[in-house]
Amino acid sequence: MIFFSKPIFSAMKKISVLFQVVAVLLAFSTVAAEEIASGYMMPPKALADLVDAPYSPRVSVSPNNEWIALMPYPGLPPLEDLAQPELRLAGQRINPRTSGPSRGWYYNNLSLMKISDGKEIPISGLPDKIHITNTAWSPDSKYLAFTQTNHDNIELWLVDIEKAAARKLSNLPINDTYTAPFEWLSDSKTLIVLTVPDGRGDPPPEPLVPAGPIIQENMGRKAPARTYQDLLKNEYDEQLYEYYFTSQIVKMTLDGKSTKLGEPGIVRSISPSPDGKYLLTQIIHRPFSYTLPANLFPCRVDVRDIDGNIVYEAVDQPLADMIPVAFGSVSTGRREFGWRSDADAALYWVEAQDGGDAAAEAEIRDKVFLLSTPFDAEPTELASLGLRFSDVHWGSDDLAIVTEWWWQTRKIHAWRIKPDKPGGEPELLLDYSWEDRYNDPGRPVFKRTDRGTLVLLTADKGRSLFLSGNGASPEGDRPFLDKFDLKTKKTERLFRSEAPFYESVVRVLDAGKGLVMTSREAVDQPPNYFIRNLKKDKTTQLTFFPHPTPQLTKVQKELIAYQRADGVTLNGTLYLPEGYSPEKDGPLPVLMWAYPEEFKSADAAGQVTGSPYEFIRVHRHSPLLWLVHGYAVLDDPSMPIIGEGKEEPNDTYVEQLVASAQAAVDELVRRGVADPDKVAIGGHSYGAFMTANLLAHSDIFRTGLARSGAYNRTLTPFGFQSEERTLWQAPEVYFAMSPFMHADKINEPLLMIHGEADDNAGTFPMQSERLYDALKGLGATVRLVMLPHESHGYMARESVMHMLWETTEWLDRYVKNAEPREKKE
DSSP states (O other): OOOOSSTTHHHHTTSOHHHHHHHHHHHHHTTOOSOOOOOOOOOOHHHHHHHHSOOOOEEEEOTTSSEEEEEOOOSOOOHHHHTSOOEEETTEEEETTTTEESSOOOBSOOEEEETTTOOEEEOBSOOSSOOEEEEEEOTTSSEEEEEEEOSSOEEEEEEETTTTEEEEOOSSOBOOSSSOSEEEOTTSSEEEEEEOOTTOOSOOOOOSSOSSOOOOOOOSOOOOOOOOSSOOOSHHHHHHHHHHHEEEEEEEETTSOEEEOSSOEEEEEEEEOTTSSEEEEEEEOSOOOSSSOGGGSOEEEEEEETTSOEEEEEEEEOOOOOOOSSTTOOOSSEEEEEEOTTSSSEEEEEEESSTTOTTSOOSOOEEEEEEETTOOSOOEEEEEESSEEEEEEEEETTEEEEEEEETTTTEEEEEEEOTTSTTOOOEEEEEEETTOGGGOOOEEOEEEOTTSOEEEOEETTTTEEEEEEOOOOTTOOOOEEEEEETTTOOEEEEEEOOTTOEEEEEEEEETTTTEEEEEEEETTEEEEEEEEETTTTEEEEOOOOOOSOGGGTTOEEEEEEEEOTTSOEEEEEEEEOTTOOHHHHOOEEEEEEOOOEEESOHHHHTSOOSOTTSOOOOOTTOGGGGGGGTOEEEESOOOEEEOOTTOOGGGGHHHHHHHHHHHHHHHHHHTTSEEEEEEEEEEETHHHHHHHHHHHHOOOOSEEEEESOOOOGGGSTTOBTTBOSOTTTOHHHHHHHOGGGGGGGOOSOEEEEEETTOOSTTOOHHHHHHHHHHHHHTTOOEEEEEETTOOSSOOSHHHHHHHHHHHHHHHIIIIITOOOOOOOO
16 A cells, blocks of 8 residues: 555545555656555565575583583564564663563574584473573583573573483573573572562553653763764663663572572663682762663672672773764773683772873883772782783683783784782783784684683693684685694684685684694585594584575685775675576676774775685675575675775775775676676675665666665764764865765766664664655655664564565666666767
8 A cells, every 4th residue: 555645645545445455656766756655575586585594593502511402593574573562761772571682583492412422402391482592501510591582581491411411490580681690609509580570560661751851961071972873862761771680699509599699770780709608899879870771870899798798899980971083082080800711719890091081191000900809908900901901811810811902003902910929010912903803813712611700711831821812814814723823923824614614613622632623614515513633634513504595505705905095905795696607607796785984094004804615694684585586695895994004094995985885896707607787786785885885876777775774873972983083173074984975976877774762873774764755855766674672683574574575666667777877978
């Protein structure tokens, strides 16, 4: 049925079904300004079959490396699931009926596999309607705990691994509104659980008449805020937030008996000490904010004993509304709390030394402190950092690694410190740029302790540790495992992925014996798990997940490289349909799908990303779906925006964007794959922003596909993406980069799709609505599809299928079957 903006709607009700169908087709084929509404449509069966193909199960390895839990996902959920009750409070979305997340993925089955023999074992006693989330192994690997979501509550369940049997642990309803709802203690016999408080009663009623106006004020302080979604709006929202997010912390044993620990509160996080004798709690409290999400609300950080009594008051953090906008800025005072994972109960935290302002000059940015039980001494300074603290990895009294980073230089430093010798001179282990993928040394490899904590995996009596990384190279990513000598700082390569496979180390099972678990895949082989003996160069396949989409086994895949006009090397992954040959078949209609990225180095921008040997797996948003509909696809072609030295990348955003797009199309034409008159450009989020800009500032493409984008940067005035300057510091940049400001130049058809419930910072649905209004008023060819109940990424099967139908119809009309454009004089 068609809904016109003119007063003809009532008459339309009476026309015949045939006329309605014809009217829909006519409306779609014209450049009309009327809004069109219809039911959910289905794309061609070949596309639908790809989306409905099952995913391989998720694999979780037990701490003792003896078991695997296999957890399959269901298909796309029905729209009915997304249409369940939902509250959007303080940047979070919950189902008030369950006191848990209102949307998200879950597992619909659970089984076990013994690594030694690869035999899959079913689990008895599972719930009738399985809806599993929040899985966690006990430190001794004897149990696997999980939450089960029902119609009106969430339960805590337990799997006995040896018996392969599941049972409900308690009837207490779980509160899963904010953080992980349970944690194991190191004894493997006790869990710390967040529950719905006893006697919570009914939620507060919404007042018919408000008590007064909503007032906000600022008395001369600088309190900038990024653009956030789903914020509190009034006192009633505050009451709802307190009601639903307040949890009771309980201590629960394996027989289901529970003991309350302290008073209920809004628990931001809870972390048991490695020895299981203390709890690190972070409790949110008033005053709340109408401009910031919950993670920036006031928060009290305490150490409690295992009975819930506060033994150390670490800090009461105020509302974090004065953090400067410069990237790398942080709140003042104590932050980044955690336990030293290799000690009984030693608390660490970080304190800014530059006022938290990344724009301020400072020799020392952060300091790391440590305080051990019984928490009654002065904290010990562990490290002083010239850059911003990133993380700390614990190994032993003699070894910990502290990492720091800095946005302006893209630098990362890794320092070795000795926790038992505080105040000692730190030793620089690694110094690299996160943009320089070719020289990325990798990340430390960890092992599980008997207490369930993660510590650095070492060898040679603590002299060496292990590093694992993607192994970017001019040939594509080749994952690796290295042994790193802490004294010489030299590496020994233990493993590197070899063609025709893409293989990465998942777990080091036994460093001494050289046993590792890997995930291996190829272009036509889905990821499966293997046990690899590095010393004997022998592999044993553990899982045998089938190919979910055998119709894609003969799709052609190639990493291609080409140059931009300014000499910057670009690359992308070109996919061609089965059996296609440009010499025999001529050019194809092409879909390019991209996402711009900022760089401070032209050399780094030109590095190859991806691998020619990764499995071709199409997901619900993938452009590869149209390979079965007669299109060639260039996926993730480089769109680097470079600003070397003191230059800001976005100062020449449009020029660089257009040059990159032109280079990609020229390369496809050179290869005989593309007709320059039949190429579409598309993207999601910042890629949608890119798409609208390319249509506004070039005539390279026949049409654009823009999903969930933001198009007017004046609506995100305190920075966006990688732009840290404000609107008032760089108004010309905000204007030049906003396609909304150049809507009069968009003269190619544009299909915009947006979730009505978009929850991503900055991409309010209004962004698409306003650009549509502008283009409609200017007489452009444009279509806006708003998907009910969908957020930034679309989930419901009805929504996804309709999105594919819209896209297919649009591409066929304006690319595949389009008449040639008139030649310009």
